[in-house]
Amino acid sequence: MTQTVLHDIDPIALSLGPVQIHWYGVMYLLGFVAAWWLGRQRVRAGRLPGVSEQAFGDMLFYAMLGVVLGGRIGYVLFYAFGDLLQNPLMLFRIWEGGMSFHGGLLGVMLGVWLWSRRHRMHFMDSMDFIAPLVPLGLGLGRLGNYIGGELWGKPTGGGWGVVFPRALPAEYAGLPAERLRELHAQGVLDAFARHPSQLYQAVLEGVVMAALVWWYSSRPRPRYAVGGLFALLYGLFRFLVEFVREPDAHLGYLAFGWLTMGQVLSLPLILLGLFWLALSRRQPTLRPQPASN
Numbered sequence: 001m002t003q004t005v006l007h008d009i010d011p012i013a014l015s016l017g018p019v020q021i022h023w024y025g026v027m028y029l030l031g032f033v034a035a036w037w038l039g040r041q042r043v044r045a046g047r048l049p050g051v052s053e054q055a056f057g058d059m060l061f062y063a064m065l066g067v068v069l070g071g072r073i074g075y076v077l078f079y080a081f082g083d084l085l086q087n088p089l090m091l092f093r094i095w096e097g098g099m100s101f102h103g104g105l106l107g108v109m110l111g112v113w114l115w116s117r118r119h120r121m122h123f124m125d126s127m128d129f130i131a132p133l134v135p136l137g138l139g140l141g142r143l144g145n146y147i148g149g150e151l152w153g154k155p156t157g158g159g160w161g162v163v164f165p166r167a168l169p170a171e172y173a174g175l176p177a178e179r180l181r182e183l184h185a186q187g188v189l190d191a192f193a194r195h196p197s198q199l200y201q202a203v204l205e206g207v208v209m210a211a212l213v214w215w216y217s218s219r220p221r222p223r224y225a226v227g228g229l230f231a232l233l234y235g236l237f238r239f240l241v242e243f244v245r246e247p248d249a250h251l252g253y254l255a256f257g258w259l260t261m262g263q264v265l266s267l268p269l270i271l272l273g274l275f276w277l278a279l280s281r282r283q284p285t286l287r288p289q290p291a292s293n
Contacts, residue, residue, distance in 0.1 A: 003160040004193040006184040008177060011148040027144030031137025036060055038133045046288035047217075048121075048129045055119060062115045063130060066107030074103010078261060079248055101138070101238075102265040108134075124223050124276075125286060131230040132210075132217045138234075139206010146198035153195025153244045161193030167246075168192055197245040204237040223283035224276040232273025235266040242266070 014021040036057075042048065043056045051059075078100055109127070116126045145151045152164045165172070165180055168189070172180070183189050212233060217226045239262075247253055247260045254264060 004190045005162045007149050007162050007164045009147050023147040024144035027140040031140045032064055034136045035133040049289035059115045062111035063108045066111035067104045070107015071099035071104035074100035124227060128226040131226050132214045135206055135210035135213055139202045142198045142202035151198055152246055153197030154246050156193050156195055159190055162196045163189045163193050167194060195244040197241055200241050209233050220285050220287055222280040222285045225280035228273045228276030228280060231269045235269030235273060238266040239263050
């Protein structure tokens, strides 16, 4: 009996005539809803003193813009800069896919900085507040990657894993789903099974990070501490998963036969997390106060 799984999921959640709603977009929406709900609980608990639910809604709007714009710009700059030089308009083709977490993070930081400046809040108090709201959205986004059958892992080489149709050799390209099911049942496709790295990331970046950062932030912590833990954990988890994740075909490995762009971009996050955690040892601690109305 085969120990592999054939990826056989329709990436389209709903079709309304010419309009198609993809599961990836649904996961983004669910991530924002989760951040809004969790953020309201933290506001009501007074975890960002003097900030109302309406002001938090403004912060979340700034952060959402940062995710979308920063994610797209970051992807183009980090992963498709050559394409941008040839066709600058591709920057605006968001519907074609291509989002970068690291770019999205920079976008969120810029949005939160603008919001903090407007509300005369310390930037890191705002970042410490919003950090526990992010991991669930990350996990949902990775689940969306898996449903869409993209960003798969390396071959397992052990007769187990997930067979992604889009990652199969050319001779299998274009075969109908029913034929692929038959070949998989016969064990023909087992040799092409890959690590479901999207699910690894969903568990580490979503479930594990959500639990750890939320638990750590449940008690008042010094400024920089919660944001530092978030940056450190994400950087470490992403760096490790990259060892079993297929590098981008047009980039490949950048050095040593194993270093990927994802790892290069994660190293600064690890260093930033360690720096913020060290810096937090001499910082004040915000005490919960009732939220303003």
